[in-house]
Amino acid sequence: MTGPGGVLVLVGIAAVSALADGLTEGGPGLILDVGLVLGAVVAAMSTSARAMWLIIPMPPLVFSVMAVAAGVVGDQNTSRSLTRLATAAATWITKGFVAMVAATLLGVMVIVVRAANRRF
């Protein structure tokens, strides 16, 4: 798969997870956390060897967008004012720190292992 294709896989899995969290939990939660990690691993495994480095910086950025999406889907009151949305977004993204780190590290591990195997 191309680099952009791999990113789309990550975005797609995260988006579905965000929607599920927004509808069931009222905001970003465990489903999005797990979806982000899964998406990062799947994207890292399925992207071509030449383009897999593109995946490395993606998890935090994808999570930031999807967490806000999940929050707005879950509680439309938060989008009433920009200040309220900004404060809520900061909270949602902060709570996903562990998931972002896990997704980034696992993605890097998969890529490093693939790169090492490719050499040999």
Place this chain on the structure above:
Amino acid sequence: MAGVVAYALTCSLSALVLVVSGFGYFFYDNLRSLGSSHAIDGSAPKSKDGAVNILLIGLDSRKDQNGNDLPVAILDQLHAGSKQGVDNGVGGYNTNTLILLHVPNDGSKATAFSIPRDDYVTYYQALGPQQHGKIKEAYGVTKYYRELQLSKQGVHGSALEHQGREAARKATIATVQDLTGVPVDHFAEINLAGFYDLATALGGVEVCLKHAVKDSYSGADFPAGRQHLNGSQALAFVRQRHGLDNGDLDRTHRQQAFLSSVTHQLRTQGVFGDLGKMQGLLNVAKKDVVIDAGWDVLGFAQQAQNLTGGKIEFHTLPIERYGLIHGQDVNIIDPAKVKGIVQSTFSGKRSTAPSPGTSAASAAPSTVDVLNGGGRAGLAVRIADRLAGQGYLKGNVGNTRVRSRTAVRYGTGANAAARQVARAFGVTATADPTVSAGHVEIDLGRNAAMPNLPTATKPTGTKPTAQPQAIPTSGAQGGAVEGGGIPCVN
């Protein structure tokens, strides 16, 4: 080349998100560790529509969280008495500050009610033989008897202190819930030392006094007008009651003015952007503030943005008169009126005028006051509880002068309820202009016993609520204190 630059920018942005969210996550984790109390459990009733009711408890204790006496140097800084005084129980575990704060979910103005510490109430979930008294004592009384029970089970040291305090918090919260008729969703408790540390971490506070004051009990010595107080002075400011016209009731306005000043300061000084100050506040909170484990403080911060914007109004709950019970000066209150004020204010259905004492009262279940005039110990409480279960509103429960026969008297608009209740006791109800409108007063005689009590008429499927009441603007409790600035108080 462009691709390399784009990739580098993407990596930088990603790293920035991780670093910033990392700082925020560790700060949030510290905030979460604040919630150590389980005094409010998951089965407790909650406010509706996403609104939040928070009980702020100011404990007049000279001991730390483990029950150890505060160091003498700290006591001196707090002007909180001597070591000997502490040994003799000065301050005890009185909750001299009780403020019930309502934060709506729609961004509208928050409202806070100060509950005067000497209000004579019925305790709930309290332990021991004392089931009514000043509301400030519910905490200490329950703590004492719970620790007696635990000591017999071999519990001692800090575990004894913590479990005693947990029971005390539950009793205080339950008593406030019963008095006001609204759920308490969360609470925050702070003691003298914690208040001092908090005010110091804020860098002191600005206050405004209408008159110069000097009081040796609290250490207050301030000129009139606007001034900056350090932590020690701020504590004296909120503790002073001697020398104030309305004593403790004026003191509640001092506490409200302090909170208003703090919220004003948080907004104007941008404390939330000052990492050093935030870390200082967090350290104080971790050491000195106890909150319930179920409170998502960060989530609350989003909801409560308006507090730092000044959209908050403080009131003090009214009293009917001062009284003397068991040789103690107390505030006599009208529980139905208190419930009416708090429930209608928090629900947004504030009455614009005092409810009339005739037809309005008779349309709803009457309030029953039960006074024990020589009957068996605890009978008044049992009868009041049973009547509340039958749909009547619980009023004052206490003692009266010894009498031979039970009497039932009633105020305007309560004749129907009075006749029902009197029939159960085998007596005739009599109208009495000294009894509050809408109230039935039962004075139990020497040979009184639990009768077969009637059921009050009430709407099907709904719990009876108090009559909506306007917040009084005159009287000893004074008027509102507006948040968002530096209000001048007595």
